Amino acid sequence: xxxxxxxxxxxxxxxxxxxxxxxxxxxxxxxxxxxxxxxxxxxxxxxxxxxxxxxxxxxxxxxxxxxxxxxxxxxxxxxxxxxxxxxxxxxxxxxxxxxxxxxxxxxxxxxxxxxxxxxxxxxxxxxxxxxxxxxxxxxxxxxxxxxxxxxxxxxxxxxxxxxxxxxxxxxxxxxxxxxxxxxxxxxxxxxxxxxxxxxxxxxxxxxxxxxxxxxxxxxxxxxxxxxxxxxxxxxxxxxxxxxxxxxxxxxxxxxxxxxxxxxxxxxxxxxxxxxxxxxxxxxxxxxxxxxxxxxxxxxxxxxxxxxxxxxxxxxxxxxxxxxxxxxxxxxxxxxxxxxxxxxxxxxxxxxxxxxxxxxxxxxxxxxxxxxxxxxxxxxxxxxxxxxxxxxxxxxxxxxxxxxxxxxxxxxxxxxxxxxxxxxxxxxxxxxxxxxxxxxxxxxxxxxxxxxxxxxxxxxxxxxxxxxxxxxxx
Numbered sequence: 001x002x003x004x005x006x007x008x009x010x011x012x013x014x015x016x017x018x019x020x021x022x023x024x025x026x027x028x029x030x031x032x033x034x035x036x037x038x039x040x041x042x043x044x045x046x047x048x049x050x051x052x053x054x055x056x057x058x059x060x061x062x063x064x065x066x067x068x069x070x071x072x073x074x075x076x077x078x079x080x081x082x083x084x085x086x087x088x089x090x091x092x093x094x095x096x097x098x099x100x101x102x103x104x105x106x107x108x109x110x111x112x113x114x115x116x117x118x119x120x121x122x123x124x125x126x127x128x129x130x131x132x133x134x135x136x137x138x139x140x141x142x143x144x145x146x147x148x149x150x151x152x153x154x155x156x157x158x159x160x161x162x163x164x165x166x167x168x169x170x171x172x173x174x175x176x177x178x179x180x181x182x183x184x185x186x187x188x189x190x191x192x193x194x195x196x197x198x199x200x201x202x203x204x205x206x207x208x209x210x211x212x213x214x215x216x217x218x219x220x221x222x223x224x225x226x227x228x229x230x231x232x233x234x235x236x237x238x239x240x241x242x243x244x245x246x247x248x249x250x251x252x253x254x255x256x257x258x259x260x261x262x263x264x265x266x267x268x269x270x271x272x273x274x275x276x277x278x279x280x281x282x283x284x285x286x287x288x289x290x291x292x293x294x295x296x297x298x299x300x301x302x303x304x305x306x307x308x309x310x311x312x313x314x315x316x317x318x319x320x321x322x323x324x325x326x327x328x329x330x331x332x333x334x335x336x337x338x339x340x341x342x343x344x345x346x347x348x349x350x351x352x353x354x355x356x357x358x359x360x361x362x363x364x365x366x367x368x369x370x371x372x373x374x375x376x377x378x379x380x381x382x383x384x385x386x387x388x389x390x391x392x393x394x395x396x397x398x399x400x401x402x403x404x405x406x407x408x409x410x411x412x413x414x415x416x417x418x419x420x421x422x423x424x425x426x427x428x429x430x431x432x433x434x435x436x437x438x439x440x441x442x443x444x445x446x447x448x449x450x451x452x453x454x455x456x457x458x459x460x461x462x463x464x465x466x467x468x469x470x471x472x473x
Contacts, residue, residue: 007093015092017042026057026071030083037080039087043071049090052116078111086111089120097127102135106146113152125155137163140171141179151382158385161374164188165353169196172204178211182237187351189241190469198246199255205242206259209235220258232262239263249275298331299466301360301367305400310356313390313405314371314470328471329356335465340438345422345467346378354470357423359432359441360397362463367394368443368453370425371470377417384415391430393443393453406451413448423467425449438462 017023024040031037046053056073075083085108089095097105109124128136136143136159147156163170168188171177180188185208189201196204210216212234216227223231232239244256244267252275260268297307309319311327332355333348349355353375359368370391374384390407394400406429408414416424421433426448434440440459445452 011092228261333467362461
């Protein structure tokens with residue numbers, strides 16, 4: 001405890017070494033023309049503080065020793081002012097983040113990843129989440145792109161996933177909403193947690209589509225045929241997800257009808273008939289609550305009773321507890337309908353949070369499953385971190401009380417993302433994979449989940465499988 005009082009002085013002395021012009025044995029060229037700066041540094045410090053620089057130095061030092069010249073390395077991808085901040089951290093262990101703009105902290109984070117400064121990467125992410133939440137919500141697109149372009153930024157990625165899942169309207173209201181990628185926008189529209197009306201969602205989608213085509217006017221009355229076709233092509237993935245039937249006739253006439261030419265002819269004719277020709281016959285909007293009250297679920301494997309029990313597990317309740325939330329189970333993938341391939345799984349399920357995977361084992365009455373509260377990704381050997389995932393099994397689908405529930409123990413290895421398989425939980429705890437349609441799937445005990453969910457570790461084939469997205473009422 002008392003030894004720590006000497007550290008500030010030690011830090012200051014080492015920083016003084018950095019600031020001196022003597023005893024350096026390496027020069028670092030940072031940035032790109034015309035903005036380049038040369039830094040003088042000391043190999044012994046860089047070698048022990050940055051694995052990335054250690055690797056570069058290990059290949060260059062011997063070459064320089066042979067000809068007696070000074071070691072010189074280049075870092076073209078980092079801005080000089082950002083590297084100067086990081087260099088002070090490397091030498092003195094100091095980085096006063098309160099002094100910097102949030103955009104600069106993001107740049108420091110990206111540069112820290114290039115230099116493989118793991119301690120700093122973790123610290124910067126937590127600082128942003130704890131202190132810059134509002135800024136990140138307003139600049140969501142930058143945070144989203146940054147987190148998903150680098151596998152080291154898991155904390156930021158979880159922040160984005162959580163925000164998309166629980167408060168998607170904040171992203172629609174962010175200052176850089178129009179810069180969102182199409183995939184991100186589609187994922188947002190599919191969420192049922194909006195605190196925004198359906199007409200507001202439609203207006204935001206139009207705003208995004210027009211922004212992607214700067215030549216388009218905001219006034220549809222000025223549009224030519226080619227203008228409508230351009231906007232239609234831009235929004236072709238978004239339009240089928242809009243809940244037009246939840247609109248009022250006035251909302252349809254004022255906000256949708258002027259853009260009717262970007263809708264398919266079939267949809268356009270039906271909406272005009274329901275909202276304009278026969279507005280009094282417009283059907284009641286379908287809601288998740290109504291589907292739940294019918295006590296039905298669109299599944300060929302499980303029943304409503306299974307869904308009710310899984311809802312309890314999501315809320316960490318026991319089977320005897322009174323249910324707290326009866327979630328909606330939205331079917332997004334069925335093997336017999338969509339195909340039994342990992343590519344189809346990733347095509348449909350990637351970037352969708354809160355999914356339940358249900359598998360019927362071939363030639364048996366056994367059901368296996370798992371809940372992933374975060375998103376699936378098409379990555380190679382990348383783990384997803386969550387403390388809320390679980391896997392389970394029913395030995396006989398007819399006996400709902402004969403189950404095994406296994407919750408995650410090591411949250412860092414809860415979810416395994418791999419382009420050649422999925423869904424994958426833990427490190428073999430519940431794996432679906434196989435060259436010929438999930439024919440080599442398995443359930444091992446790796447210790448990442450607290451129980452083995454099958455009595456045997458033998459491989460099994462999948463007869464049918466379904467993926468549901470969990471929706472809140």
